[in-house]
Amino acid sequence: MSHLVLIDAMNLIRRLYAVQERPYLPLPDQLTEATQQQIITNTVQAVEKALLAIIQHCEPTHLLLVFDSQQTTWRHQLYPEYKANRSPMPALLMQALPELQQRIQQLGIAIYQQDGFEADDIIASLAQKMRQHQQEVTVVSTDKGYCPLLDNGVRLYDHFRRTWLDDSYVQQKFGVSAKRLIRYWSLVGDSTNHIPGVAGIGPKTALELLQLGETFSDIIQHPDCPKAIRSKLTEHKADIQCFLQLFQPRTDLELGLNLQQLRYPVTEAANA
Structure with a gap:
Protein backbone atom coordinates (compact mmCIF):
# COMPACT_ATOMS: atom_id res chain seq x y z
CA MET A 1 0.00 0.00 0.00
CA SER A 2 1.19 3.50 -0.84
CA HIS A 3 1.60 6.01 1.97
CA LEU A 4 1.42 9.63 0.84
CA VAL A 5 2.67 12.20 3.35
CA LEU A 6 1.51 15.75 2.61
CA ILE A 7 3.33 18.52 4.46
CA ASP A 8 1.86 21.99 4.92
CA ALA A 9 5.06 23.80 3.92
CA MET A 10 4.56 27.28 5.34
CA ASN A 11 3.02 25.97 8.55
CA LEU A 12 6.31 24.16 9.13
CA ILE A 13 8.72 26.74 7.74
CA ARG A 14 7.27 29.86 9.39
CA ARG A 15 7.39 28.23 12.82
CA LEU A 16 11.01 27.23 12.35
CA TYR A 17 11.92 30.65 10.95
CA ALA A 18 10.24 32.39 13.90
CA VAL A 19 12.58 30.61 16.30
CA GLN A 20 15.61 31.96 14.42
CA GLU A 21 14.22 35.48 14.07
CA ARG A 22 12.93 35.84 17.66
CA PRO A 23 16.21 36.96 19.30
CA TYR A 24 16.41 39.91 16.90
CA LEU A 25 12.87 41.23 17.23
CA PRO A 26 11.32 43.80 16.96
CA LEU A 27 13.60 45.23 14.23
CA PRO A 28 14.86 42.33 12.08
CA ASP A 29 14.98 44.56 8.96
CA GLN A 30 17.78 46.61 10.53
CA LEU A 31 20.12 43.66 10.97
CA THR A 32 23.40 43.42 9.13
CA GLU A 33 23.49 41.40 5.95
CA ALA A 34 25.66 38.79 7.66
CA THR A 35 23.15 38.34 10.48
CA GLN A 36 20.25 38.10 8.05
CA GLN A 37 22.11 35.42 6.11
CA GLN A 38 22.80 33.53 9.33
CA ILE A 39 19.08 33.54 10.17
CA ILE A 40 18.30 32.08 6.76
CA THR A 41 21.09 29.50 6.99
CA ASN A 42 19.85 28.40 10.41
CA THR A 43 16.28 28.22 9.09
CA VAL A 44 17.29 26.08 6.12
CA GLN A 45 19.15 23.71 8.41
CA ALA A 46 16.20 23.53 10.82
CA VAL A 47 13.80 22.79 7.96
CA GLU A 48 16.04 20.05 6.59
CA LYS A 49 16.34 18.50 10.07
CA ALA A 50 12.56 18.65 10.59
CA LEU A 51 11.83 17.08 7.21
CA LEU A 52 14.22 14.20 7.83
CA ALA A 53 12.62 13.64 11.25
CA ILE A 54 9.14 13.60 9.69
CA ILE A 55 10.27 11.15 7.03
CA GLN A 56 11.83 8.86 9.63
CA HIS A 57 8.69 8.96 11.78
CA CYS A 58 6.03 8.68 9.08
CA GLU A 59 7.88 6.41 6.64
CA PRO A 60 6.28 7.66 3.40
CA THR A 61 6.44 5.91 0.08
CA HIS A 62 5.33 9.21 -1.48
CA LEU A 63 5.91 12.72 -0.19
CA LEU A 64 4.92 16.25 -1.16
CA LEU A 65 5.64 19.63 0.40
CA VAL A 66 2.75 21.95 -0.49
CA PHE A 67 3.15 25.74 -0.50
CA ASP A 68 0.40 28.34 -0.29
CA SER A 69 -0.23 30.65 -3.21
CA GLN A 70 1.35 34.06 -2.73
CA GLN A 71 -1.55 35.59 -4.64
CA THR A 72 -5.13 36.29 -3.59
CA THR A 73 -7.13 33.09 -3.19
CA TRP A 74 -10.77 32.28 -3.86
CA ARG A 75 -11.47 32.61 -0.14
CA HIS A 76 -10.37 36.25 -0.16
CA GLN A 77 -12.63 36.85 -3.15
CA LEU A 78 -15.54 35.23 -1.34
CA TYR A 79 -14.88 37.00 1.96
CA PRO A 80 -12.43 39.96 1.76
CA GLU A 81 -11.90 39.94 5.55
CA TYR A 82 -10.53 36.40 5.45
CA LYS A 83 -7.25 36.28 7.43
CA ALA A 84 -7.19 40.09 7.49
CA ASN A 85 -5.62 39.97 10.96
CA ARG A 86 -2.70 37.77 9.88
CA SER A 87 0.81 39.22 9.84
CA PRO A 88 2.40 39.11 6.38
CA MET A 89 5.28 36.77 5.73
CA PRO A 90 8.56 38.35 6.93
CA ALA A 91 10.36 39.97 4.01
CA LEU A 92 13.58 38.12 4.79
CA LEU A 93 11.84 34.76 4.65
CA MET A 94 10.01 35.70 1.46
CA GLN A 95 13.34 36.49 -0.21
CA ALA A 96 14.80 33.20 0.95
CA LEU A 97 11.96 30.95 -0.24
CA PRO A 98 13.48 30.12 -3.68
CA GLU A 99 16.73 29.00 -2.03
CA LEU A 100 14.81 27.05 0.58
CA GLN A 101 12.65 25.31 -2.02
CA GLN A 102 15.74 24.36 -4.00
CA ARG A 103 17.37 22.82 -0.93
CA ILE A 104 14.20 20.85 -0.21
CA GLN A 105 14.18 19.43 -3.73
CA GLN A 106 17.83 18.45 -3.32
CA LEU A 107 16.66 16.18 -0.48
CA GLY A 108 14.58 14.28 -3.04
CA ILE A 109 11.30 15.85 -1.89
CA ALA A 110 8.75 17.09 -4.42
CA ILE A 111 7.21 20.53 -3.89
CA TYR A 112 4.00 22.00 -5.30
CA GLN A 113 2.24 25.35 -5.42
CA GLN A 114 -0.77 26.57 -7.40
CA ASP A 115 -1.86 30.17 -7.85
CA GLY A 116 -5.13 31.05 -6.18
CA PHE A 117 -5.18 28.15 -3.74
CA GLU A 118 -3.99 27.60 -0.22
CA ALA A 119 -2.11 24.49 0.76
CA ASP A 120 -5.18 23.04 2.50
CA ASP A 121 -7.17 22.84 -0.75
CA ILE A 122 -4.33 21.14 -2.60
CA ILE A 123 -3.66 18.76 0.27
CA ALA A 124 -7.36 17.94 0.74
CA SER A 125 -7.80 17.24 -2.98
CA LEU A 126 -4.81 14.89 -3.08
CA ALA A 127 -5.89 13.21 0.15
CA GLN A 128 -9.39 12.65 -1.19
CA LYS A 129 -8.12 11.00 -4.37
CA MET A 130 -5.77 8.74 -2.44
CA ARG A 131 -8.43 7.71 0.07
CA GLN A 132 -10.82 6.86 -2.78
CA HIS A 133 -8.24 4.27 -3.80
CA GLN A 134 -7.86 3.03 -0.20
CA GLN A 135 -4.32 4.37 0.09
CA GLU A 136 -2.82 5.71 3.32
CA VAL A 137 -2.55 9.49 3.72
CA THR A 138 -0.87 11.54 6.45
CA VAL A 139 -1.07 15.34 6.67
CA VAL A 140 1.67 17.06 8.65
CA SER A 141 0.53 20.39 10.07
CA THR A 142 -0.47 22.16 13.27
CA ASP A 143 -3.35 23.88 11.44
CA LYS A 144 -6.66 22.77 12.96
CA GLY A 145 -8.29 23.39 9.58
CA TYR A 146 -7.17 19.90 8.52
CA CYS A 147 -9.08 18.19 11.35
CA PRO A 148 -12.25 17.69 9.23
CA LEU A 149 -10.18 15.38 6.99
CA LEU A 150 -10.08 12.88 9.85
CA ASP A 151 -13.65 11.99 8.92
CA ASN A 152 -12.33 10.66 5.60
CA GLY A 153 -9.71 8.42 7.18
CA VAL A 154 -6.79 10.81 6.76
CA ARG A 155 -4.18 10.78 9.54
CA LEU A 156 -2.89 14.04 11.02
CA TYR A 157 0.55 14.50 12.57
CA ASP A 158 1.79 17.45 14.62
CA HIS A 159 5.57 17.43 14.18
CA PHE A 160 6.24 20.02 16.88
CA ARG A 161 4.37 18.08 19.55
CA ARG A 162 5.35 14.69 18.07
CA THR A 163 1.67 13.77 18.32
CA TRP A 164 -0.86 12.01 16.11
CA LEU A 165 -4.19 13.85 16.09
CA ASP A 166 -7.39 11.82 15.92
CA ASP A 167 -11.12 12.23 16.40
CA SER A 168 -10.79 11.87 20.17
CA TYR A 169 -8.42 14.86 20.12
CA VAL A 170 -11.00 16.88 18.16
CA GLN A 171 -13.76 15.81 20.53
CA GLN A 172 -11.71 16.81 23.57
CA LYS A 173 -10.57 20.15 22.13
CA PHE A 174 -13.79 21.33 20.47
CA GLY A 175 -16.53 19.17 21.96
CA VAL A 176 -17.66 17.83 18.58
CA GLN A 248 -14.44 23.53 3.99
CA PRO A 249 -11.19 22.44 2.30
CA ARG A 250 -11.65 21.98 -1.45
CA THR A 251 -11.35 18.38 -2.59
CA ASP A 252 -12.13 18.84 -6.28
CA LEU A 253 -8.94 20.41 -7.64
CA GLU A 254 -7.44 18.89 -10.77
CA LEU A 255 -3.72 19.22 -10.10
CA GLY A 256 -2.18 17.20 -12.88
CA LEU A 257 -0.03 15.21 -10.44
CA ASN A 258 0.54 11.46 -10.45
CA LEU A 259 1.99 9.14 -7.82
CA GLN A 260 5.22 8.62 -9.75
CA GLN A 261 5.98 12.34 -9.41
CA LEU A 262 5.44 12.17 -5.66
CA ARG A 263 7.53 9.09 -4.93
CA TYR A 264 10.11 9.60 -2.21
CA PRO A 265 12.87 10.14 -2.94
CA VAL A 266 12.00 11.83 -6.23
CA THR A 267 13.54 9.97 -9.15
CA GLU A 268 15.04 11.48 -12.27
CA ALA A 269 12.22 9.90 -14.27
CA ALA A 270 9.66 11.74 -12.15
CA ASN A 271 11.40 15.04 -12.80
CA ALA A 272 11.78 14.44 -16.55
Missing part, protein backbone atom coordinates in the same frame (compact mmCIF):
# COMPACT_ATOMS: atom_id res chain seq x y z
CA SER A 177 -16.58 15.11 16.19
CA ALA A 178 -14.51 15.87 13.11
CA LYS A 179 -17.66 15.35 11.04
CA ARG A 180 -19.40 18.31 12.73
CA LEU A 181 -16.40 20.57 13.12
CA ILE A 182 -17.02 22.82 10.10
CA ARG A 183 -20.62 23.50 11.15
CA TYR A 184 -19.40 24.23 14.66
CA TRP A 185 -16.84 26.78 13.43
CA SER A 186 -19.40 28.42 11.13
CA LEU A 187 -21.42 29.25 14.25
CA VAL A 188 -18.72 30.23 16.76
CA GLY A 189 -16.26 31.68 14.25
CA ASP A 190 -12.48 31.46 14.25
CA SER A 191 -10.32 34.42 15.24
CA THR A 192 -7.18 33.00 13.59
CA ASN A 193 -8.88 33.24 10.19
CA HIS A 194 -10.79 36.43 11.07
CA ILE A 195 -14.15 34.73 10.62
CA PRO A 196 -16.66 36.08 13.14
CA GLY A 197 -19.30 33.34 13.21
CA VAL A 198 -22.81 34.27 14.36
CA ALA A 199 -22.95 37.01 16.98
CA GLY A 200 -24.46 35.78 20.23
CA ILE A 201 -23.76 32.08 19.61
CA GLY A 202 -20.89 30.78 21.70
CA PRO A 203 -19.41 27.29 22.04
CA LYS A 204 -22.01 26.04 24.54
CA THR A 205 -25.00 27.14 22.43
CA ALA A 206 -23.36 25.84 19.25
CA LEU A 207 -22.84 22.40 20.75
CA GLU A 208 -26.46 22.28 21.89
CA LEU A 209 -27.69 23.28 18.44
CA LEU A 210 -25.59 20.67 16.66
CA GLN A 211 -27.33 17.99 18.68
CA LEU A 212 -30.63 18.96 17.05
CA GLY A 213 -29.84 17.97 13.47
CA GLU A 214 -27.29 17.22 10.77
CA THR A 215 -28.01 20.40 8.80
CA PHE A 216 -28.90 23.95 9.74
CA SER A 217 -32.32 23.46 8.14
CA ASP A 218 -32.88 20.52 10.50
CA ILE A 219 -31.80 22.64 13.45
CA ILE A 220 -34.06 25.58 12.56
CA GLN A 221 -37.06 23.27 12.13
CA HIS A 222 -36.42 21.31 15.31
CA PRO A 223 -39.04 21.99 18.02
CA ASP A 224 -36.33 22.32 20.69
CA CYS A 225 -34.59 25.14 18.84
CA PRO A 226 -35.27 28.33 20.85
CA LYS A 227 -37.27 30.93 18.97
CA ALA A 228 -34.62 33.62 19.42
CA ILE A 229 -31.89 31.32 18.09
CA ARG A 230 -34.10 30.21 15.19
CA SER A 231 -34.57 33.85 14.26
CA LYS A 232 -30.83 34.53 14.52
CA LEU A 233 -29.92 31.56 12.34
CA THR A 234 -32.49 32.55 9.74
CA GLU A 235 -31.27 36.14 9.73
CA HIS A 236 -27.64 35.07 9.26
CA LYS A 237 -28.30 32.22 6.84
CA ALA A 238 -26.23 33.78 4.04
CA ASP A 239 -23.32 34.45 6.42
CA ILE A 240 -23.39 30.89 7.68
CA GLN A 241 -23.34 29.50 4.15
CA CYS A 242 -20.35 31.72 3.40
CA PHE A 243 -18.51 30.58 6.53
CA LEU A 244 -19.20 26.93 5.69
CA GLN A 245 -17.47 27.41 2.34
CA LEU A 246 -14.52 29.18 3.93
CA PHE A 247 -13.90 26.40 6.43
